[in-house]
Amino acid sequence: MAKTLLKDLVFARSGDKGDVCNIGLMAKTRNIYDFLLDTLTAESIKEHFKGMVKGDVIIYPMPNINSVDVVLNRSLGGGATCTLRFDQTGKSMCSALQRMEVDADESLIKEAMEADEAIMKKYTV
Template sequence: MKLKQVTHSRSGDKGNISNVSVIVYRMEDYEKVKKQVTAEKVKDYFHEIVKGDVVRYELPKIGALNFVMQNALGGGVTKSLTLDRHGKSLSSALMDMEIDMEADVDDSNY
């Protein structure tokens, strides 16, 4: 299924850094989303756009993951020739990531 079926998102940017939050609709889905939507998978998903590191921050009390993507906006608003220089559409693009909500969660890894 698409990530957007169980989450919504928010995004922001500063310079050449994009910030995308993924927030579950239902808290019971948080662990499965957390297991599948890793920094590595997000970096791979945006491999054509994100040229720097991706760091994931976990916010379990609100059921959210925040991804900070370095070197993600073609140099930033004043340098980039891309259509979306602010990176606002990256949150919408991430919502199309495929995940498996039927996957078992191994609680021993948390």
């Protein structure tokens, strides 16, 4: 096992609905998706945000696209129209979660790195 950041395993994007922020984590491979389901918990994610998330955290699996939808209730200072956050709509919350450190098998970390290289190579013109 080795320590790695979620950034190396998943793509991520976040947005808002009122005071709710949701973060899509798109696993770079199926094995990584399985790892996410085994590893991520509502408690560990809430802990990672250290008080920024006032409400419940919910994780929705999306097995069809190897992704999970992480929902952070009451996390945007009341919502875009009244929050004091500069990032009113929670666009940067995705990378805040990508900072999370996890323990993974070296083979999975290697798989993630190779998958990332293959994806970027495939789409480079």
